Amino acid sequence: MAYFIQQTLVFMVPLMIVALAGTFSERSGVINLALEGIMIFGAFMGVLFIRIFSDAGLTQAQAQLLLVVGILASMLGGVLFSLLLALSAINLKADQTIGGTALNLLAPALVMFMIIAITGSNTINTPSSLDFMLYRGDFGIPEGKDLNLFEQIFMNKIYLSNWYAIIIYIILSIILYFTKFGLRLRSCGEYPQAADSVGINVKKMRYAGVLISGGLAGFGGFLFALAAAGGASTADVAGMGFLALAVMIFGNWNPLTIAGAAFVFGACKCVASGYSYIDFNGDGIYALANLGISKYIYMMIPYVATLLILAFTSKNSHAPKAEGQPFDHGQR
Amino acid sequence: MTFIVLFSILLAIVIAFATYAIISTKKAKSSGNTTWLMKFYAKESTKTIISSLIAILLGLFVGCLFLVMFVGSDMNGRHVSGFDLVDALQLVFFGIFNTGRNAGGSLIYGWNGVSIGNMLFRATPLILTGLSVGIAYKTGLFNIGASGQYLIGTAAALIVALSIPSTVVNPIIIWILAFFAAIIAGALWASIAGLFKAFLNVNEVITCIMTNWIAAILVTSLFDKTTGPFNFLLDPSGDKNYKFVYKTAHNGVETLKLGLDSIFPNSQINFGIVIAIIIAILMFIIINKTTFGYSLKACGSNKHAAQYAGINSKFYITISMAIAGGLSGAAAALYYLSGNTEFTWSTYQSLPQVGFNGIPVALLGSCNPIGIIFSASFMAYLDISGLQIRNMTMYNEYISSIISALIVYFSAFALIFKQILSGKIKLFKKKKITVDDPPKIEVVMNNTEVKEEIDTKEEVKEGEE
Structure with missing residues (x-):
């Protein structure tokens, strides 16, 4: 059970944070198809900066500090990369779908070009001497003690970055729903002309939405590289960005439901990747492996489920009304 | 060197012509006359072509900046020198004509049948995926699902081409069957997104993304080494080790060359390029000269107006998506039925790039089937240039992907460019x-x-x- 939950978290946390990234952008009125690209770029920046700082002399003793460096670098990378989207979508009023697709094409090419330039191979890794995982010893739990479920999940083999992400997620969700800024941002995605008429600067709000989105998506990419890819950036995040888009729609652009959707998707991903190791009740029987269902079925579940949900809920889905439309002062 | 001189002369002529055009237009404007140049310039299509060219030039320029940025750095432990930069810049523009290095170590240029033939071979699927995106775009749909349709088409083509024994049926008939199987499979796959859009009003971008990944997983599972129903099509021999599907040549099914290999010796070119061009011309006629094409476009420009005028927009949206899928399927068939291309899709975590590259091709060709033939060739040319850059310099081939992505980015501004050009x-x-x-x-x-x-x-x- 503990294994199942921890493995689910590996996929759930990046999905949820990137889906929130999408929410911020779309709620401000800009479709962000570039999530995948931003994740790739963020993951690369995070890993690169960890390498740079560890070359500068930081070692395992400062591993948690390096982790923070990686997170900040990935956020910065995401913000920088999403500036390209903001520029094209907000200032130049270009087609947002095409702009996002362009960035999705650009990110892997750019990152691959730089990875090969730096390492000569197809991947860039965090230095192998570093381990960012926290073990039971770090929490003062002695080696011989049997761990209860809580300790297994929260105090053994964890990445602090996942918990940072969850805290950021909660804070940003509160900002989006319970602050003046959040209300203004959401109004720009629903009816920008009305927002404009009461003196809200729509362009600024949309910039804020896209850049926050970029920072979160970059962070999500780094989380994925760290936990799911073992600290490697390969110019590929296995379609997590697109999956996050699905999570966002599944969660109806609402942080609370997005968290739930991310759990469902994360569980499916986890089952698909390691269903033969999952032991729900600890009796040593791997129930899912015995069912004899092909792993491909589990892999397909999230996507098929999204399609079905879309089919049944398209009538009452609450997509921001003005998403995808460039803001035009003169329009009423 | 002569090549560069020729190029600069060409550039000078273009610049001179442009200045002449601007000056004469200004003169004519002030005197109230219209010249043929002004009429030519006032055409919508001229502006479209010019804005595509601007996107290409901007993409190339920024891409070259990347090359410049890395001068003096160590790549793979190999030092990038100024000579590499000069060579790489040349190759970005004329890579296709490169025939190697002379004794002095500088690049020489000439007719390179291998490169040009390979370029045309690579352009074949690109033309069709470009058409796929372009046709859907005419109906107001953004077909980001070309990759998935391409994969499904590939699976259908390979299964048909390899499972019918060529001892019983003539290989040419098998080829035709496989070709149409791919088209039908792609069309059916794409119509999922079409139906969702038409009847449930679900955004086609999202359904396409979902169906893409479902297709990737489905095709991987079909050819899974142990559990896949078509694992008997995997090549067990030595280094292939069940990782690749047999080449279709294994069953004697190959696209005919029809003498094209004598024009471009040693290259992969075959008759597929001609088929692709014929399909493009057919699409041009359908879109521009028939009532059917007219209805498609009407649904794209204003769905409600079309509906009001008695056009069944739901039907046309579905059918447009199906045509797009069929084209992607055809792209896969022409690529994999050539006989000497291998298929492996054990990596369900990625999608075929050629599907996504249909987007830049269509945008650059401004969704005009004839324009798409040229833009697909250009994209294929960039690919070949990238390979030449990897072989000849210290840079790697991803520079060409960077350039094509930048071109898509800039072609998103096409509308702005057009408005600037027309003075709005x-x-x-x-x-x-x-x-x-x-x-x-x-x-x-x-x-x-x-x-x-x-x-x-x-x-x-x-x-x-």
């Missing part, structure tokens, strides 16, 4: 903004929008008659 947006605004300046621009823009709407409505009425 002034590039250099006067610094002192008068009070009535900004509204003026907006009024103009609004007017054109309204006008366009009226235009489509009128067109639709004509169509009804």
Whole structure:
């Protein structure tokens, strides 16, 4: 059970944070198809900066500090990369779908070009001497003690970055729903002309939405590289960005439901990747492996489920009304 | 070296012509006459082509900046020198004509049948995926699902081509069957997104993304080494080790070369390129010269107006997506039925790039089937240039992917470029903004929008008659 939950978290946390990234952008009125690209770029920046700082002399003793460096670098990378989207979508009023697709094409090419330039191979890794995982010893739990479920999940083999992400997620969700800024941002995605008429600067709000989105998506990419890819950036995040888009729609652009959707998707991903190791009740029987269902079925579940949900809920889905439309002062 | 001289002469001629055009137009404007140049320039298609060219030039320029940025750095432990930069810049523009290095170590140029033939071979699927995206775009749909349709088409083509024994059936008939199987499979796959859009009003971008990944997983599972129902099509021999599907040549099914290999010796080219061009021309005729194509476009420009005029927009949206899928399927068939291309899809975590590359191809060709033939060739050319850059310099081939991605990014601005070209947006605004300046621009823009709407409505009425 503990294994199942921890493995689910590996996929759930990046999905949820990137889906929130999408929410911020779309709620401000800009479709962000570039999530995948931003994740790739963020993951690369995070890993690169960890390498740079560890070359500068930081070692395992400062591993948690390096982790923070990686997170900040990935956020910065995401913000920088999403500036390209903001520029094209907000200032130049270009087609947002095409702009996002362009960035999705650009990110892997750019990152691959730089990875090969730096390492000569197809991947860039965090230095192998570093381990960012926290073990039971770090929490003062002695080696011989049997761990209860809580300790297994929260105090053994964890990445602090996942918990940072969850805290950021909660804070940003509160900002989006319970602050003046959040209300203004959401109004720009629903009816920008009305927002404009009461003196809200729509362009600024949309910039804020896209850049926050970029920072979160970059962070999500780094989380994925760290936990799911073992600290490697390969110019590929296995379609997590697109999956996050699905999570966002599944969660109806609402942080609370997005968290739930991310759990469902994360569980499916986890089952698909390691269903033969999952032991729900600890009796040593791997129930899912015995069912004899092909792993491909589990892999397909999230996507098929999204399609079905879309089919049944398209009538009452609450997509921001003005998403995808460039803001035009003169329009009423 | 002679090549560079030729190129600069060409560039000089173009610049001279452009200056002449601008000056003569200004003169004619002041005297109130219209010259043929002004008429040519006033055409919508001229502006479209010019804005595509601007996107290409900007993409190339920024891409070259990347090359410049890395001068003096160590790549793979190999030092990038100024000579590498000069060579790489040459190869970005003329890579296709590169025939190696001479004794002095500088690049030499000439007719390179291998490169040009390979370029045309690579352009074959790109033309079709480009058409796939372009046709859907004409109906107002953004077909980001070309990759998934391509994969499904690949699976269908390979299964048909390899499971019918060529000892019983003539290989040419098998080829035709496989080709159509791919088209039908792709069309059915794409119509999922079409149906969702037409009847449930679900955004096609999202359904396409979902169906893409479902296709990737489905095709991987079909050819899974142990559990896949078609694992008997995997090549067990030595280094292939069940990782690749047999080449279709294994069953004697190959696209005919019809003498093209004598023009481009040692290259992969085959008759597929001709088929692709024929399909493009057919699409051009269907879109521009038939009632069917007219209805498709009407649904794209204004769904409600089309519906009002008696066009069944749901039917046309579904069928447009199905055609797009069929084209992607055909792309896969022409690529994999060539006989010497191998298919492996054990990596369900990625999608075939050729599907996504249909997007830049279509955008660059501004969704015009004839334009798409050229833009696909250009993209294939960039690919070949990238390989030449990897082989000849210290850079790696991803520079060409960077350039093509940049070109898509800039072609998203095509509308802006067009408005600048037609003077609706002034590039250099006067610094002192008068009070009535900004509204003026907006009024103009609004007017054109309204006008366009009226235009489509009128067109639709004509169509009804």
